[in-house]
Amino acid sequence: MSFMTYLGKRVMRMVLSLTAVSMITFTLLQLAPGNFADIQRISAGAAQFGGSGTEDMVHAFASRYGDDIPAWRQYLIFMKGAVTWDFGPSYKYPTQDVQDIIAQGFPISATIALIAVALSLLIAIPIGVYAAVRQNSPADHGTMFLITLGTALPNYLTGVILVLFFTLTLGVLPSSGWAGPHYMIMPVLALVLGPTAVLARYVRSSMLETLREEYVVAALAKGGPRSTVIMRHALRNSLIPIVTVLGPLLASLMTGTVFVEALFRIPGLGLYFAQAAASRDMPLLMGTALFFALILMTMNLIVDLVYGYLDPRIRAAGGVSRWRRSQKSPLRQPA
Amino acid sequence: MGASTRSARRSSARLRSVTAAVAVTLALSGCTLFGDDGDSRDNGTSSSDDTDADPGHEQVLRLSSSNLPIIDPQVVTFGMWMSAKGIFEGLVVQNEEGTDVAPGMAESWEMSEDGLTYTFHIRDNAAWSNGDPVTAEDFERTYQRLFTPEAGETGGSTSGANSYQSSTNIKGAADFLEGGTEDWSEVGVRAVDERVLEIEVETPTPGFLMAMTHPSMLPLHMDTVEEHPQDWQEAEHIVSNGPFMLDRWVTNSSMELVPNPHYWDPENVHLDRIEIALLEGGTTGAATVPYENDEVDIVGLANADIIRMESDPELAEHIRVAPSVSYVYLATLRSENPLLEDVNIRKALSLGLDREYIATVTPDGEPGHSLVLGIVPGYDESIEVSEDVEEAKRLLAEAGYPDGEGFPEINLLAGSSNVDVEAIVDSWRRNLGISAKADTVESGVLVERRWAVQDDDYVGFYYGSFAGTPNWPTMVGSLWSPRDIQEFSLPADVWTEYQEVQADSDLSIAERNEELSAIRDEHASEGSQELADLVEQAMNTTDDAEQEALFIEAARLREEQHLIIPVLWKDRYFAVRPTIDGLNLRPSLDAYYFKGMSIAAEEQ
Numbered sequence: 022m023s024f025m026t027y028l029g030k031r032v033m034r035m036v037l038s039l040t041a042v043s044m045i046t047f048t049l050l051q052l053a054p055g056n057f058a059d060i061q062r063i064s065a066g067a068a069q070f071g072g073s074g075t076e077d078m079v080h081a082f083a084s085r086y087g088d089d090i091p092a093w094r095q096y097l098i099f100m101k102g103a104v105t106w107d108f109g110p111s112y113k114y115p116t117q118d119v120q121d122i123i124a125q126g127f128p129i130s131a132t133i134a135l136i137a138v139a140l141s142l143l144i145a146i147p148i149g150v151y152a153a154v155r156q157n158s159p160a161d162h163g164t165m166f167l168i169t170l171g172t173a174l175p176n177y178l179t180g181v182i183l184v185l186f187f188t189l190t191l192g193v194l195p196s197s198g199w200a201g202p203h204y205m206i207m208p209v210l211a212l213v214l215g216p217t218a219v220l221a222r223y224v225r226s227s228m229l230e231t232l233r234e235e236y237v238v239a240a241l242a243k244g245g246p247r248s249t250v251i252m253r254h255a256l257r258n259s260l261i262p263i264v265t266v267l268g269p270l271l272a273s274l275m276t277g278t279v280f281v282e283a284l285f286r287i288p289g290l291g292l293y294f295a296q297a298a299a300s301r302d303m304p305l306l307m308g309t310a311l312f313f314a315l316i317l318m319t320m321n322l323i324v325d326l327v328y329g330y331l332d333p334r335i336r337a338a339g340g341v342s343r344w345r346r347s348q349k350s351p352l353r354q355p356a
Numbered sequence: 357m358g359a360s361t362r363s364a365r366r367s368s369a370r371l372r373s374v375t376a377a378v379a380v381t382l383a384l385s386g387c388t389l390f391g392d393d394g395d396s397r398d399n400g401t402s403s404s405d406d407t408d409a410d411p412g413h414e415q416v417l418r419l420s421s422s423n424l425p426i427i428d429p430q431v432v433t434f435g436m437w438m439s440a441k442g443i444f445e446g447l448v449v450q451n452e453e454g455t456d457v458a459p460g461m462a463e464s465w466e467m468s469e470d471g472l473t474y475t476f477h478i479r480d481n482a483a484w485s486n487g488d489p490v491t492a493e494d495f496e497r498t499y500q501r502l503f504t505p506e507a508g509e510t511g512g513s514t515s516g517a518n519s520y521q522s523s524t525n526i527k528g529a530a531d532f533l534e535g536g537t538e539d540w541s542e543v544g545v546r547a548v549d550e551r552v553l554e555i556e557v558e559t560p561t562p563g564f565l566m567a568m569t570h571p572s573m574l575p576l577h578m579d580t581v582e583e584h585p586q587d588w589q590e591a592e593h594i595v596s597n598g599p600f601m602l603d604r605w606v607t608n609s610s611m612e613l614v615p616n617p618h619y620w621d622p623e624n625v626h627l628d629r630i631e632i633a634l635l636e637g638g639t640t641g642a643a644t645v646p647y648e649n650d651e652v653d654i655v656g657l658a659n660a661d662i663i664r665m666e667s668d669p670e671l672a673e674h675i676r677v678a679p680s681v682s683y684v685y686l687a688t689l690r691s692e693n694p695l696l697e698d699v700n701i702r703k704a705l706s707l708g709l710d711r712e713y714i715a716t717v718t719p720d721g722e723p724g725h726s727l728v729l730g731i732v733p734g735y736d737e738s739i740e741v742s743e744d745v746e747e748a749k750r751l752l753a754e755a756g757y758p759d760g761e762g763f764p765e766i767n768l769l770a771g772s773s774n775v776d777v778e779a780i781v782d783s784w785r786r787n788l789g790i791s792a793k794a795d796t797v798e799s800g801v802l803v804e805r806r807w808a809v810q811d812d813d814y815v816g817f818y819y820g821s822f823a824g825t826p827n828w829p830t831m832v833g834s835l836w837s838p839r840d841i842q843e844f845s846l847p848a849d850v851w852t853e854y855q856e857v858q859a860d861s862d863l864s865i866a867e868r869n870e871e872l873s874a875i876r877d878e879h880a881s882e883g884s885q886e887l888a889d890l891v892e893q894a895m896n897t898t899d900d901a902e903q904e905a906l907f908i909e910a911a912r913l914r915e916e917q918h919l920i921i922p923v924l925w926k927d928r929y930f931a932v933r934p935t936i937d938g939l940n941l942r943p944s945l946d947a948y949y950f951k952g953m954s955i956a957a958e959e960q
Contacts, residue, residue, distance in 0.1 A: 055800025114425040116586065117607065125608065128389055188649050196645040198420075198633050199609060201390055286635040288423075288608045301800060 031325075035318045042314040043103070046307055047096050057112045057301045099307055108308035113300055119308035126290035127275070127312070130282070133205060133289065134274035137212035138267070145217045146256075149224025154251060156229060165225070171218035177280035180211035184284075197286040208285045212278060216270055223266055227259040234258075261331055268324035269317065276313040390609075415626055415955040417936075420633040420652045423608055427589055429571040430502050432519045436571035438632075442950035443613065444574035445598040447476045447495070447553070448565055449949065454942025455733065457565045461490055461575065461597065462553075471560030471898045472527075473544075476553045483618035484577050485594075485601040492547035497578040499545045503532045519572035521825075523563065523834040525895070527556040535865060560898045563827035570825065571946070599625045599951040610634055613950070626938070626954035644671070647931050653955070654936070656947075657929040662719040665931060674931045678941035679731050682823035683724045684776060684924040686768070689818055690848045691810040695764060697847060699883075702918035704751035705766070707744040708788040714779040715924055721776065724925040728831045728911050731943055734904045739912040741922065745787045752788060760789030767795045767816030771802040776924060777819055792816070807855065809848045821926065826943055828907040833895065836920050838888035838910075842880035844919040850879040887913050 102109050108119035148168070152161045187194040187207060198204055231237060232255055240250045282292040290309060297305035427435035429444060447465070448457040462476040482490035502520055522530050527544030531537050544556025557564055567573070577595035581588045588594060591605045599619050604612040613630040615622070633652070644665055647655045657665065657675070665671040688696050696702055711723035722730075725740035749759070757763040766784065768777050777794040784792050795816070797805065806818040824835045846854060857863070857871045877885075887910055894906035915922075928947065932939060938952040 053800055054798075054804040055802070059803035060799050114608075116426055116589070122608075132389060184645060188645060192649060195651055196649050198635060198646075198651070199390060200633070204390075299799070 031322055035315070035322070038318060039311060039314055043100060043307060043311055044096075046310045047092075047099075047303075050301065050303060050306060051092050053301060055301060057303070060300050095303070099304065103307070103311065109304050111297075111305040111308075112302040113296070113305065119304045122293055122305065123290065123308060123312050126288060126293055129199065129287060130278070130289035130291055131275045133208050133212065133278075133281075133287070134271060136205065137209045137274060138216055138271050140209065140213050141216035141220055142263075142267075144213070145220035146224055146260075148217075149221045150228055150251065150256060150259075152221070152225045153228035153232065164221070168218045168221050171214045172222075174214060175280070176211045176215055176278065177284050179214050180207065180281055180284045183207045183210055197284070199285075199287050204285070204287075208281050208287060211281050211284075212274060216274070219266065219270070220263060223263055224259060227262045228255060231255045231259045261328070264324060264327055264331060268320040272317045272320035276316055414628045417627050417630045417654075417950070417953065417955060418633075418652050419630065419654055420635050420646060421611075423634045424611070427602075429574040429576075430519050436519055437946040438611075439574060439596075439598075440569075440571040440946040441948065442600045443596045443598045443602060444571075444576070446568055446574050447478070448568050450566070450569045450942055450944060452940040452942075454940075454944050457569060465565075472557055474555045474557070474564065475548075476555070478551045478553065479620055480551070481620045482597065483620065484597050485616045485618055486577075487618050488577070488595070489550075490575065490597050491550045492553035493550070494575050494578065495553050496545050496547040498576045499526075499529075499543075499573075500540060501576065501578065501581070502572060503529050503543060505533055505535050519570070521567060521570055521572060521830070521834065523561075523825075523829045524567040524570070524573070525557045525559060525561040525564065525829070527558045559895045560903070561829060561895070562900060562903060563825065563829040566825060566827055567830075569944075599949075600627075600630060603629075608634060621951075624952050626952070627950060630950060644931065647674075653933045654939070655931050657931055659718045659720060661931075662929050666719070671931070674934065676930045676932045676939075676941055678928040678930065678947055679943040680722065680729055680925040680927045681826060681943045681945060682821050682926045683727065683729060683922055684721075684819070684821045684926060685724075685727065686780070686817035686819055686921040686923060687806070688844055688919050688921075689767075689769065689806065689810055689814075689816050690808070690846075690851050691815045692812040692848055693764070693810075693815050694848070695815045698755060699881075699916075699918060700751045701755055702921070703916075704748040704755075704788070705784065706741050706918045706921045707748040707751075708784055708790075709780065709921070709923065710743050710783040710787060711923060712743070713783055714776060717775050717779040718924075720927045720929055721924040722927060724922040726911065726915060727836055727920060727922045728828075729826045729925055729943075732826045732828060732831055734828070734908075736908045736911075739908060739915055741915050741918075743787075748788055752790075757790075763788075763790045764813075764815055766790065766792040767814055768792060768819055769795050769797065769802065769805060769816060770819040771799045772796065774819075780819075780923065809852055817921065823945055828904060828911075829895070832907050832911050832914065833891050836914065838884065838891045838914075839876070841887055841914060841917055841919055842876045842884040845881035845884045845917065846875070846879050850875060881917065883913060883917050884919075887917070 099109070106120055111117060111119050111122060114122060148164055152164045155161050184196055184207065188196040194207055195204060232251075234255075237250060237255050240254050241247065276290060276294070278289075279291040279295045281287075282289040283295070290312075293305060294309040294313070296302070297309060421438065422434055424433070424435040424438055426433055427439045427443065429436040429439040445460045447460055447462040449460040450456070451458045459479075461478055461482045463479040465474055465476045467474050476492075478490060478492055478495075484490060502518070518533065520529065520533065528537065528542040529544070532540070532543050544554075544558075546554045546556075548554050561567070575597060576588075577597070580593055580595045584590075584593045589602075589605075591602045594602050596602065596616065597619075599616060599621070600613040601616040602611065603614040604610070611632040611634060613632070615625045615628070619625060644655070644657070644661045646652050648671070655661075662675070665675055688702065711725060715721040715723045725737075725742055728735065728739060752758070752760060752763065768780060770777050773794070773796045777796075781792040781794060784790050802818070810816075822835055824830045843851070843854070854872065854875050857868060857875065860868065863871065890906055890910040890913060894903050894910060897903040897906060914920075928941075930941065930947070935956045937954045937956060939948055940952070941948055
């Protein structure tokens with residue numbers, strides 16, 4: 022089995038999963054009470070309709086949103102466009118196609134996510150290593166206490182505290198909006214804490230494990246300087262589990278963080294996703310849900326690939342590089 | 357050792373290249389990320405940017421708005437109110453107090469003796485932002501688009517309903533809109549010549565001129581709309597006739613307005629630029645943060661903001677109140693349990709509400725004693741419903757529930773949790789000894805359940821609010837129209853049948869309307885039928901005083917049905933920077949016009 026075959030199989034599986042995601046999302050949306058038109062009537066423009074609105078108005082709504090054709094046909098019409106990356110116009114933003122909204126919102130969410138994760142790594146790795154090498158010392162307990170606090174503190178609360186400090190007390194940062202690089206500072210800071218805490222714990226436990234490995238003990242016994250041994254031998258091998266967490270973590274942040282985006286009023290994808298669900302905006306919800314699923318699966322695929330690249334043992338044991346092994350022993354079939 | 361050093365070097369080199377790649381990506385995306393890449397929505401004229409703006413010389417008004425997907429005034433969205441604030445201008449505009457009309461595109465107008473024909477004379481210097489003159493034909497073409505069914509779709513929009521208000525009462529308009537006729541000559545809108553527009557109304561309509569200030573009646577540059585059916589609203593295409601024009605619109609991000617160089621009344625246009633941040637979502641009660649941080653100059657306040665600002669001596673001076681345009685009501689839910697089909701029980705519940713107390717719970721609430729707002733000219737206190745605990749108790753006892761004993765729990769179905777509902781619950785418990793509870797549900801659940809017939813063990817009301825033009829025809833004729841009241845008065849089983857007819861897609865619109873009206877005629881309550889007659893009579897009366905008397909009578913009759921129970925009138929609160937002059941808050945949903953506003957230089 023060649024690498025391409027392996028990749029092909031993975032991609033096939035992704036396509037199947039995406040189809041399943043689309044069906045489940047669509048079905049759930051059909052089962053959800055209410056519809057876009059009625060919800061619009063009680064929110065945005067409600068005030069302008071007399072009483073209940075006329076029946077004709079309701080019918081006009083219904084035909085515009087495709088409620089007068091069977092649901093399965095709506096689904097097929099949508100999916101037909103979706104395979105060519107054309108999700109059609111959103112209900113709420115009728116002048117914009119869903120793929121354009123994604124193209125506009127995703128880079129915003131992704132940038133914030135990348136910066137936040139990069140920053141988290143820069144903070145988490147030293148903290149984790151520091152705590153591990155001083156295991157059970159007051160320094161270890163102290164940092165781990167702070168880390169637990171960080172996990173417990175939800176990012177929207179951190180956000181509010183940041184606004185209180187940077188905007189209302191110091192007056193140095195704009196409270197919300199999205200009009201320049203400095204608008205990124207508070208959202209990124211609000212997002213950093215959680216991932217930092219998660220990553221630091223992983224680094225610490227993984228580091229503790231590696232430090233007990235024989236090759237580390239041997240390197241120390243040979244008289245290698247402690248710092249060199251830790252940095253060169255232990256750290257690199259400790260980072261492998263981090264990669265596992267990093268993929269989904271990045272994916273979940275990239276697809277938008279509803280609370281932080283809402284708090285800072287950032288036009289990222291998470292906000293659109295949440296609004297689409299609340300207002301039953303079918304094309305926008307389906308488009309964003311499929312896109313999120315795609316991002317998550319791609320991230321997982323990348324993690325698997327990087328995994329094998331980082332650790333030859335994983336490559337040897339199966340996983341990504343089953344194809345290599347199968348080339349060597351053509352009789353063995355992958356499970 | 358050597359090997360591991362090499363690998364460490366290799367990996368750090370790899371790390372460096374990854375970092376570099378990320379940096380490049382960021383740099384590349386950075387220019388588009390904040391929407392200032394001069395994309396297609398930018399018409400390229402905004403070369404002077406924020407950095408060199410000098411607030412001392414340039415009058416820049418900064419606002420924030422919930423994101424506007426579209427500004428088409430013919431479609432019901434928040435965007436139509438932005439259009440009305442000063443991007444487009446109608447034949448007439450509202451005066452400073454919002455109580456009457458003032459000349460807009462029309463410099464004068466007259467009404468025929470029978471009150472059925474209005475003739476508007478468009479001013480000579482009325483012009484579009486591209487220099488074209490504004491003509492009577494522009495209005496006729498615009499209204500033809502407005503009254504054409506599915507016009508929203510031809511406008512590149514699938515969002516929301518047609519914004520035309522039926523109480524405007526233009527002859528033939530409703531019929532044309534419903535597809536009853538396709539003959540435009542039957543609609544009472546006619547361009548007599550380039551400068552004269554004639555509008556006929558179905559029946560004498562006292563609120564007609566005020567209704568003409570509604571966004572739906574704003575003119576559009578139809579050549580542009582027809583040339584760019586999808587994109588006419590975008591900054592690069594739009595042609596408008598208001599004091600300001602759209603200079604820049606970065607989707608989902610910001611909007612910039614500049615004065616329209618061809619506007620007829622430049623002396624009253626003072627602002628050099630209006631910057632509007634289009635923001636998604638937002639957190640209730642956090643609106644004052646951008647205001648206090650000097651990011652915006654005017655901001656609408658929610659209750660939490662009002663309380664916070666009132667407690668700050670300095671900020672309290674920034675608060676401005678606009679008269680109420682909306683009211684909070686409780687509408688009777690249909691139920692298999694006929695309890696609330698008894699008007700006396702509904703009356704007892706309405707009389708048992710301590711509206712004065714409920715109004716004290718929120719800063720923006722005033723006791724709402726009627727479904728007609730108190731600011732309606734000629735408002736008459738005789739229509740009011742007021743607290744009368746003795747009478748309420750007597751009615752309950754008469755119905756077999758002395759002191760509220762054995763009375764089923766009343767449910768208050770609401771789409772969001774709020775203190776008004778809790779205060780209502782509290783008020784009934786204390787006054788009548790009955791129990792009630794708030795049933796707060798997600799909005800999708802609310803829209804489905806409020807029209808449904810509830811199970812036998814569920815009786816109550818749904819909580820809602822409405823806003824509308826404060827005049828008699830709107831408040832009595834269309835906001836809870838006689839037809840609405842008739843529908844609410846139908847017994848539960850008839851209502852089920854009625855809804856089935858409404859949903860029957862095999863019927864043509866005309867057939868459906870006929871069947872529905874037959875059901876209403878047969879089963880709606882006597883009071884609601886009488887109400888319909890009164891309103892029709894009022895609409896056909898030419899004498900102003902007589903008409904007002906009929907509307908008052910109708911309004912009183914409507915309150916006596918107690919199908920929709922008024923609870924509160926809601927005022928609107930704004931924080932306005934003291935440097936702003938010429939801001940007139942009106943009791944209308946657009947709240948104020950940009951025209952006439954100016955900004956004094958900041959006191960240093």
